[in-house]
Amino acid sequence: MRLTLITFGTQGDCRPIVALGLGLRDAGHDVLMLGERSAAPLAAEHGLPFAPMAGDIQQTLEPGGALHKLMTEGGNVAEATRAFGRIAEENTEAWMAQLAEAARDADGIVFSGLTAYVALSVGEQLGKPVIGAGMFPISPTRDFPSALLPPMRMPGWANRASHAVINFVLWRMFRNATNAARAKLFGVAPRRAMWRDFPSLYAVSPHLVPRPRDWHADWLVTGAWNMPPQPDWQPGAALRDFLAAGAPPLYIGFGSMAGFDRQKVVNAMVRAVDGRRALFYPGWSGIDVSALPASFHVIGATPHDWLLPRVAAAIHHGGAGTTHAVAAAGVPSIVLPFAGDQFFWAGRLAALGVAPAYVPGHRIDPARLASMIAFAERSETRGKAAALGRAVAAERGVEHAVAAIGRYCAPGSA
Structure with a gap:
């Protein structure tokens, strides 16, 4: 199969996607990764086809950048909304156009992080299976509150409600830029509701986050996605x-x-x-x-x-x-x-x-x-x-994720 992977973020966001890409390649799939430019050297080191995306995540973290205030004053939802909204406004159209071209002949799209609504839009227009790749859980559950809130003890109904609220905030801060790009590139009407129930693979250890029993059957906890070991590596x-x-x-x-x-x-x-x-x-x-x-x-x-x-x-x-x-x-x-x-x-x-x-x-x-x-x-x-x-x-996260992607992207699965 031909698979297109897309992510935008820090090294912590990009490295697991490179690891997943290598696992997919080793399983016999053709893989192209679209990612933040700082991931290019890692992909090149392992021979993974890679194309840089618009934007510079390191610049957003520096003084004056969109994420700087989060680093100096702590993370809160309102500040994150403003910061990520700026990133969406600056990059969504370019990301969507690049992915639409790259995935035209692909059998499936795997997305992570800030590229979610871009990938879901492109997959919808091209008729491709789209799979989420999460580094932390965002799918609603009664077991714990949203991972984007400070840890707290709440009743199950409040935990689940917190996911709904945060996921709506995430959709709202990307919605305008997403719909503008969809209209310009595909000529489609604005989308009012966020996507739901698409397959999601979480690069998370079940020993750190056991899979919630109230999750959709296609929301999986695979274990972390680690780069292949380097047995010949030696320190200076x-x-x-x-x-x-x-x-x-x-x-x-x-x-x-x-x-x-x-x-x-x-x-x-x-x-x-x-x-x-x-x-x-x-x-x-x-x-x-x-x-x-x-x-x-x-x-x-x-x-x-x-x-x-x-x-x-x-x-x-x-x-x-x-x-x-x-x-x-x-x-x-x-x-x-x-x-x-x-x-x-x-x-x-x-x-x-x-x-x-x-x-x-x-x-x-x-x-x-x-x-x-x-x-x-x-x-x-x-x-x-x-x-x-x-x-x-002892976990084998990449292997589990590769097997799941093979099932979701098999012919007739879109």
Whole structure:
């Protein structure tokens, strides 16, 4: 089959789609990925056909960008609506035109994140099967509230209602741009209701989020979608020597997060780490690593499946990809969420006892972070993390997703 994959977002959004594309290719399918430009090198490294899309997600996270306020003041639905609405207005027509051309001869479309209504529109007009690919659950359930709300305890009816409200807000902030592009490109009337009940595959561990019993039969929890292991990968001499020189260090990294109060975060982590050995991955943060103490060893992009089992605990932002990688490594997490679903994952890890209660990244201070590190160092926390790691590492998320896509996109399934 010929399949077109489309996503737009940070590295945490794009990496799982690259992993899925590789799994589909290895199963004998022809795959084209449309994605945010920063994913191009990863796709090229693995020989996955890739076309960059309009827009620059890193720019939206920087000061003045659409998502900057979320990084510095915390995530709330109203601010997210304004921020993502701007992204929709700037890019929807270009995305829709590009996907319509790319998927013309495809047997199916798999979409993720901000490209949902673009993909559903194109699939509808071309008569193609369309499958959602989620990095966090958005399908309504009584089991838990929307992942885009801070974790809270509510009755089942309120949980389900929260999904309906948030999903309506998401539709409303993309609706005008979606309908304008549909009218211009396809000459169709405005769509008033959002799409429902299309197949959705969640790149989520069932050990972190068990599949709700009240979900539609075509909403599946497959397990995380990880890049293939690199058995021949070797660290540079500096990293190898640092790891060999003492006890397992802390890992600190905030992935694609940018635009937050760097000085506040650096001050908190340096004082809270308090001389412990630490590996620091700057990512997109823009943090000046020259100011870090000698106990910090700065690293570049390093395979998580190699690195994380060699650390004592991981301080991170709670992105879905990093959350699953740390869980699979069997080490505790210390989560400083900034926006979006990061609060959901922070709450999930805390509920499992493998992380302390989270503190939002924009509110962190040395005392709070020191207390969180102490929780992660407890033997009980380490034991729970190790048990979770064994379970998550045994999952085969990409394989399950590839099999499901094969069923949904088989002839006559549209």
